[in-house]
Amino acid sequence: MAQIFAYIVHKEGTPDDTAVELREAAKKIDSNADVTAIVFGSGVDAVCNQLTESYKEVWKIDNAGLAYPNAEVIRRALVSILPPDCIFLAPHDTFGMDLCPGLSIKLDSPQISDVVDIEGSEGNTLKVVRQEFSGMASTHVNCDISNGAVINIRPGSFQGEGVKGAGGQVVDKTGDAGDISESSRRYLEVVVAEVGDVDITKSEILVSVGRGIEDQDNLEIIHELAEAMGGDVSCSRPIVDAKWLEKSRQVGTSGQTVKPKVYLALGISGSFQHMGGIKGSPFIAAVNKNPKAPIFQLADVGVVADILEFVPELTEKIGESK
Amino acid sequence: MEILVCVKRVPDSSENEIEVNKDGSDIERDDLVYSVNEWDNYAVEEAIQIRDNVGGSVTVVTVGDDESEEVLRREMAMGADSGVLLSDDAFEGSDGKGVATILKAAVEKGKYDLIMTGAQADDGAAQVGGMLASMLDLPYASLVNKIEVIDDKKIKVGREIEGGNQEMSEIDLPCVLSIQTGINEPRYVGIRGIRKVASVEIPTYGSSDLGLAADAVGAAGAKVKRLDYFVPEMGEGAEMLEGSNEEIMEKLIELLKAKGGIK
Numbered sequence: 147m148a149q150i151f152a153y154i155v156h157k158e159g160t161p162d163d164t165a166v167e168l169r170e171a172a173k174k175i176d177s178n179a180d181v182t183a184i185v186f187g188s189g190v191d192a193v194c195n196q197l198t199e200s201y202k203e204v205w206k207i208d209n210a211g212l213a214y215p216n217a218e219v220i221r222r223a224l225v226s227i228l229p230p231d232c233i234f235l236a237p238h239d240t241f242g243m244d245l246c247p248g249l250s251i252k253l254d255s256p257q258i259s260d261v262v263d264i265e266g267s268e269g270n271t272l273k274v275v276r277q278e279f280s281g282m283a284s285t286h287v288n289c290d291i292s293n294g295a296v297i298n299i300r301p302g303s304f305q306g307e308g309v310k311g312a313g314g315q316v317v318d319k320t321g322d323a324g325d326i327s328e329s330s331r332r333y334l335e336v337v338v339a340e341v342g343d344v345d346i347t348k349s350e351i352l353v354s355v356g357r358g359i360e361d362q363d364n365l366e367i368i369h370e371l372a373e374a375m376g377g378d379v380s381c382s383r384p385i386v387d388a389k390w391l392e393k394s395r396q397v398g399t400s401g402q403t404v405k406p407k408v409y410l411a412l413g414i415s416g417s418f419q420h421m422g423g424i425k426g427s428p429f430i431a432a433v434n435k436n437p438k439a440p441i442f443q444l445a446d447v448g449v450v451a452d453i454l455e456f457v458p459e460l461t462e463k464i465g466e467s468k
Numbered sequence: 469m470e471i472l473v474c475v476k477r478v479p480d481s482s483e484n485e486i487e488v489n490k491d492g493s494d495i496e497r498d499d500l501v502y503s504v505n506e507w508d509n510y511a512v513e514e515a516i517q518i519r520d521n522v523g524g525s526v527t528v529v530t531v532g533d534d535e536s537e538e539v540l541r542r543e544m545a546m547g548a549d550s551g552v553l554l555s556d557d558a559f560e561g562s563d564g565k566g567v568a569t570i571l572k573a574a575v576e577k578g579k580y581d582l583i584m585t586g587a588q589a590d591d592g593a594a595q596v597g598g599m600l601a602s603m604l605d606l607p608y609a610s611l612v613n614k615i616e617v618i619d620d621k622k623i624k625v626g627r628e629i630e631g632g633n634q635e636m637s638e639i640d641l642p643c644v645l646s647i648q649t650g651i652n653e654p655r656y657v658g659i660r661g662i663r664k665v666a667s668v669e670i671p672t673y674g675s676s677d678l679g680l681a682a683d684a685v686g687a688a689g690a691k692v693k694r695l696d697y698f699v700p701e702m703g704e705g706a707e708m709l710e711g712s713n714e715e716i717m718e719k720l721i722e723l724l725k726a727k728g729g730i731k
């Protein structure tokens with residue numbers, strides 16, 4: 147079996163949750179594998195030491211120039227340090243999406259992205275599960291790994307203990323990483339998202355609206371329902387893309403992470419990027435006209451209905467019940 | 469600036485309920501409404517705006533079958549100057565790398581300063597743009613939600629990262645960018661616009677026109693192969709409220725109240 151590597155995303159001296167999830171995914175590829183974690187950054191000893199608990203080896207590439215992760219630079223360095231035909235795991239997040247497709251070309255290995263499950267490997271064939279059409283259909287995918295593979299793992303999909311007590315050692319690979327100066331793509335700064343008029347991260351009750359609302363004018367009924375319930379209005383991404391609500395109301399991986407008690411999803415399909423922003427296991431109620439919408443797999447209670455009719459009636463009933 | 473935008477014809481997920489067919493070999497394709505991939509449409513709009521600001525041209529290209537011509541015409545009606553269809557039976561069954569290989573050959577037939585793709589399409593793989601960039605040895609940025617032309621050698625781009633924050637970088641031209649939704653507001657395309665470009669010739673290139681080796685693309689070259697489609701069973705799923713509208717609302721209000729969802 148090929149050697150397995152895991153790319154560790156970290157922040158403020160702590161590995162991301164995906165560090166454990168990638169270890170879990172590696173177990174599903176080969177339960178006996180010794181997996182090597184790879185850490186790029188500046189001053190990453192604390193991160194590396196934490197990883198020795200679950201990884202047999204931790205490769206660190208530590209340099210002031212890596213203080214902000216630039217996928218273009220890190221890709222080049224990885225090509226220098228990775229052995230041929232290895233299996234390289236990374237999270238399917240905004241960094242992994244930037245890094246991995248090109249990495250697979252440079253390593254001459256196939257890439258499978260956004261993997262939600264791994265069924266196992268037989269000889270040189272790895273069988274995984276992916277989703278298409280925003281989660282409305284799943285697929286089994288076979289990948290020929292005779293020349294290794296670059297695999298992006300969906301954050302949150304590989305829950306488990308990972309591995310404990312690996313007693314790993316940290317190996318400094320900075321010297322092998324080649325030129326890590328920025329060249330054709332130069333990082334400037336991060337512009338932090340604007341804060342809006344309502345802070346939905348603090349809301350206990352969220353009335354969340356998606357593309358099913360069809361028209362900006364229809365948003366009125368959502369505001370009325372939120373008012374009747376004593377909650378705040380949040381939304382999925384297409385509503386923000388259309389500029390119908392401000393970005394600060396968007397729930398999801400590229401929006402806000404919310405922790406309400408109750409989350410009412412109206413005309414939202416339930417994509418993983420949207421659901422990824424809902425934490426703390428709230429009570430989720432969903433109204434969608436499509437009985438097969440993925441949101442019904444994830445919600446606690448569901449209603450198949452047209453929100454344009456259902457929502458105004460519900461608002462009225464809530465008013466009466468008070 | 470000479471701009472190439474790679475687009476794809478996909479089932480319109482806001483218009484369709486996607487269902488897996490009986491034997492799981494495909495989704496039900498009858499009666500599906502197709503359109504241009506949402507992300508690609510933002511990319512074309514961005515390209516048109518850049519061209520209108522600094523001059524140049526916008527070419528749209530797709531790997532697909534004869535029916536894919538309709539999305540090229542749609543994007544030309546929007547304002548793209550020309551379209552190119554890459555079509556060949558040999559392309560069938562290509563994986564992401566195969567598609568990138570075909571596009572690379574098309575890129576090399578022209579001379580482009582900026583190449584754009586959508587961040588992802590219906591298969592959610594988000595890989596063709598990055599692969600294409602590495603094949604061409606060009607710099608790449610994914611999930612781009614802002615572009616500012618500095619001069620004819622470099623541009624400033626914003627990438628959307630976690631939490632809606634924006635990572636700003638400077639990137640040399642030529643480069644490849646994958647475009648995130650929300651970067652602009654794509655213009656509306658009416659029937660009349662589409663009629664105007666109905667008779668514009670769209671060249672079609674096949675495998676031999678592009679000088680592609682038979683085993684580099686299509687099923688023969690694919691190391692990643694989809695085996696089937698299925699509907700997963702994910703835990704228990706929601707308790708579905710049924711009955712008359714009246715009953716459903718009562719039950720829902722009762723549950724919401726119990727969980728603290730009505731103040």
Ligand SMILES: Cc1cc2nc3c(=O)[nH]c(=O)nc-3n(C[C@H](O)[C@H](O)[C@H](O)COP(=O)(O)OP(=O)(O)OC[C@H]3O[C@@H](n4cnc5c(N)ncnc54)[C@H](O)[C@@H]3O)c2cc1C
Nearest residue numbers: 356357358382383398399400401413414415420435452453
């Ligand atoms: C890198 C990246 C980051 C992303 N980040 C986010 C994010 O932070 N947040 C986010 O939300 N998305 C995010 N997305 C987008 C995400 O993939 C989905 O496209 C998006 O969540 C879909 O929003 P939606 O559910 O409102 O729309 P759709 O998926 O189009 O779903 C609309 C739903 O409404 C239903 N419907 C339609 N009409 C009615 C009606 N009249 N009554 C009842 N139901 C109706 C339909 O059946 C459908 O289920 C991201 C994507 C990428 C690539």
